[in-house]
Amino acid sequence: METKTKTTHTLSLPFSLLHLSLLLHLSIAFTPLDNHLISCGSIANTPVDNRVFVGDLTKPNSVSLSSGQSISLTNPNPSSNSIPLYQKARVFTRASSYEFEIKKIGTHMVRLHFSPFISQSYDLNTANFSVSANGFSILSHFGISSTVLKEFILMINVVKFELLFVPTNQSGFAFVNAIEVFSVPDDLIFEYEAKLIGPNGDEVFDNMSKQILETVHRINVGGSKLTPFNDTLWRTWIPDEDFLLLKSAAKIASTTHTPNYENGGASRVSAPDNVYMTAQQMNRDNLTTNAEFNLTWDYPVDLESARYFVRLHFCDIVSQSLNLLYFNVFINGFIAYKDLDLSSLTSHTLASPRFIDFVVDLDNSGVVRISVGPSDLSSLLRKNAILNGVEIMKMVNFMGSEDRSKKISNWVLVGSIVGGFAFLCVVAFTVLLILRRVRQKQKLKKTESMGWTPLQAHRGSSLSRLSEGTALVSPGSIPFAEIQLATNNFDKNLIIGSGGFGIVYKGVLRDNTKVAVKRGVPGSRQGLHEFQSEITVLSKIRHHHLVSLVGFCEEQSEMILVYEYVEKGPLKKHLYGSGLPPLSWKQRLEICIGAARGLHYLHTGLAQGIIHRDIKSTNILLDENYVAKVADFGLSRPGPCLNETHVSTGVKGSFGYLDPEYFRRQQLTDKSDIYSFGVVLFEVLCARPAVDPLLASELVNLAEWALEWQKKGLLDQIIDPYLVGKIKPTSLRKFGETAEKCLAEYGADRPTMGDVLWNLEYALQLQGNGRQRGAHEESGVNAQELPAARVVPRALSSDGGIERDDGDGVSDISGSQVFSQLITNEGR
Incomplete structure (x- = not known):
């Protein structure tokens, strides 16, 4: 945004070295768990800056x-x-790696x-080369003639x-x-979404932690140069x-x-003290009128990259009291943040640092x-605007505009060829669609007969206690004052957890209903998509x-979700x-069955179905009776429409549980949830994390490790x-086969959640804790509530055939289908 009213006044900006020296506070020391500092060729x-770079010729154990x-x-x-660090170099004459x-x-x-x-052998000014990080290019055809530092922030999800x-x-x-x-704190780059600035400004970019970011500019607005010695993460x-x-x-x-x-906003990891202790503000000293104008900075960037990550740092050091400073933020002429009130963003605390993240579509x-x-x-006498710091980073693994235009051209050509054929398919497709809708209506009727109760949008108090099978009341808005009362004004002693969205508090409503209150970062719109997704x-x-x-609650710049309180917390902490105290095998099976029932309903209870996208042991909660409840729907997405096979979307999920096919193809189906649930099954059985980087390399990934032992029998x-000694072999065998099928490499080879549920209940039956049931009975019914049956169901075998159990635990294999309940049309 250009200056609104031009002025020719000039201003002298005295800033004494003595005053500057008072600002140089060292940041609190940070010790990264991974800390590889290599002096190459030495x-x-x-x-350097209170750190020691180790010569690579000394062959450090952790670097090869x-x-x-x-x-x-x-x-x-x-x-x-x-600089001593630059007196040595390592020259690569062929492709080489650290x-x-x-x-x-x-x-x-x-x-x-x-x-x-x-040197006598090489002129390093003539070098030209590329660099890749774990197979992804971060520098291409790179050559330099002066000292350059290239800095990247990226997710490393492997042990090498x-x-x-x-x-x-x-x-x-x-060279x-x-x-x-070196590792950095997890909150340096949030998993939260960042607002997209550009023609599609209402959108959000919600996959930031998966991006490779290259630092382009890091600016101390209004302040002096800060060297790595003065920065927690050794930045300039x-x-x-x-x-x-x-x-x-x-x-x-x-x-x-x-x-x-x-207040839990920015920290010294976000930026050093000195960034937040200096700023640029509007200069009104020489103005004779109440002219309005903007402060504007231009930061040159590379046109070859289509998108940039922009982080703006703010700290209100100019106001004498709260709620006096309101201003607008513009990026490339687009409104990025209107009526920004730092008081509301910082829990109504002055001089409290915050940062706001944006993703910018570059123009020409x-x-x-x-x-x-x-x-x-703002009032006329108090109109002002400030900025403390700026970070601009290139999104390295985002497709460049040139590549996009080429792909668009290619698709135009392909579209022209395919268009004629597509027209011929319209009639046939329409007929198929009608038939599928008819079948879907039949499916929904069966769903209702199983005791599932889809939400009915009745008006009423959101505080009503609901129970399964009763008329439902849609969740509504709760006043912020009531939430404050329920949590004793967000008492730290009531904190029961935290996650990517925010902090979770235990609370008690006025009707003595226990609730879990998940509070997003106050004033920040980071997490807005998750907030809206959970409600939807x-x-x-x-x-x-x-x-x-x-x-x-969505008032006073708050984003708060209030859930039923689940007494015993996440499954993970019970494993x-x-x-x-450890859970018995029966308890573990019943918990897995309960979670599978919830996911089965999620996948099939609505016409389009819902994909959870973040199944893990921390998102399966246990009530006072150890009944499992699936939680955290912030990443959930509607399933594919009737005429679709998948949903194309950016990859979201948790490391160790993420479906590798979804990661490769970025095509989401309910089979991605199946894979994640398979990891949970092995987690329940082995009582160890999905990923443990402190173990030997072959043990780090639970899914891969457990599959090897399962396939060996x-x-x-x-x-x-x-x-040990408490699981019947047949029950363990059935449980292991089910988990193995869930972890199949390709989604098409994985069972449905209904199939998983059927086999888990069979594993419970084989353990001797559940009644035996008929081959085609519905898995949604509680097995323990029905009288014993004489026929043992057939279930999944390790080779994809059908097992027949004669009741004594001895089974043989017959048939060619995978699940016996799929033999008849009535099965699920």
């Missing part, structure tokens, strides 16, 4: 270098002020240091991380002087003066008081233009094995790590020691 250790493809090089003519051992799965920072020099250097041609070479690979922040369009419109603001980090200007200007909500999904469904939404060797 045998000596090199100290491919041999025979590189040489060590020393600068023969170092200058007197040369491999790093990773202890902490999660977000990492990767820095590559390049400082070319000339590889950086591969590849010369552009056979006679060329690559690097130093490498940093530069002043904003060179980017300001109209310097006379800006005035520096500063404080000597340390920022207030207590070659810059990211950021403006802040006064809001109409839970307003449509109702089931004994799904956590119920009591109500929600390992918390010291709680030795699953009993890896079960929870508490269960």
Whole structure:
């Protein structure tokens, strides 16, 4: 947004070195679990900014270098002020790599240091090469003639991380002087969505933690340069003066008081104290009228990248009291945040840091233009706007605009060819669609006969206690004051959990109903999509094995969800790590059966079905009677329509539980939930996490490890020691076969959740704790509530055939179909 009223006034900006020295507070030390600092081509250790870079010639245990493809090089003519870290380099004459051992799965920072020099053998200024990180290109046809630091933020989800250097041609070479690979706190880049700025500004980008981000600009607005010595994550922040369009419109603001980090917003990991202790504000000193104008910065960026991640840092150090500062934020001429009130974003605390994330669609200007200007909500005498810091990062693994245009052109050509054929298919497709709708109506009638009660949209209080099988009341808005009362004003002693969306509190409503209150970060719209998704999904469904939404609150910039309180908490803490009494095998089977019933209803209880997308042991809760309830529907998506086979969407989920086919193809079906549930089944059996990076490499991934033992027929060797000798072999065999089918590589080979439910109930029957039932009885019925039957059902065998059990645990295989309940049309 350009300046609204031009002015020719100038302003001197004195900023004494003495005052600056008062601002230099060192950030609290951070010790990363992964901390690989490599001085390439060196045998000596090199100290830099209170850290020590280890020479790669010393062969550190956690780092390996491919041999025979590189040489060590020393600068023969170092200058007197040369940085010691850059006096050595490793030159690669062929494709070569460094491999790093990773202890902490999660977000990492990767820095590559390049400082070319000339030796007798090589002129590093002529190098041209590419670099990939775990197979994904992060630098392409890269060449430099001066010192450059390339910094990337990326998710590392493997225990071996590889950086591969590849010369552009056979006679060329690559080089690097130093490498940093270290883990960063999980909240550096949130899983929350960021608002998309561009022509489609109402959209959100909800997959940030999966992106590879390359730092382009990191700016200390209104302040001086900050070196790695002054930053928790050893980052460099530069002043904003060179980017300001109209310097006379800006005035520096500063404080000597340390920022207030207590409200749970930004932290010293987000930015150093000094970023939040300085800012640029509107300069009104020489104005004779109440002219309105914006402060504007232009940050040049590379046109080859289609999208950029932009983080803006704010801290109100200019107001004397709360609710005085309202302003607007613009990016590339689009309104990014209207009537921004930092008081509401910071739990009504002054000088409390916050940051807001955006994803920007680049135009053809070659810059990211950021403006802040006064809001109409401000009084004439108090109109102001501030900005403390800016970070701009290239989204490396987002498809570039050139590639997109090529693909669009290709699709236009393909569309022209296919169009004629598609027309011929319309009539046939219409007939098929009508037939499928008829079948779907029949399916829904069967669903209702099984005791499932879809939500009826009645008006009324959202605080009503609901029970399965009763008329439903849709969750409604709960006043913020009532939620404050229920949680004793969000008392820290009532915190029962936290997650990506926010903190969860235990509360008691006025009618003595116990509830769980999930509070999003106050004032932030991060998590808005999850907030809306939970309300949408839970307003449509109702089931004994799904956590119920009591109500929600969206006032005073709050996003709060209120659920029924589930007494015993997540299944995970009853399996390992918390010291709680271990669950019996019967309890574990009943919990898995309950969760499967909830998911079966989720997949089939509505016409379109719902895919959960984040099935894991922390999202299966247990009530006071250990009855399982599936929770957390923030990532849920409607299933494919009648004429579709899948939903195309960005990959979401939790590492260790994520369906590999969904990850590869980005095509979501209910079979992705099946895979995740298979991981949970092995988690229940083995009582260990889905991923444990501290174990040996072959043990890290539970699904892969357990499958190997299952296929060997030795699953009993890896079960929870508490269960040894307590599981009947036939029950364990059936349970293992079911989990194995769930984890099939391709979704088409996985069973439905109804099939999984049927076999889990059969495993319970084989254990001797459930009644035997007929081959074609519906799995939705509670097996223990019915009289015993004489016929033992047939179920899934390890080779896909059908088992027939004669009642004594001995079975033989017959038939060619996978599940006996699919033999008749009446089965599910």
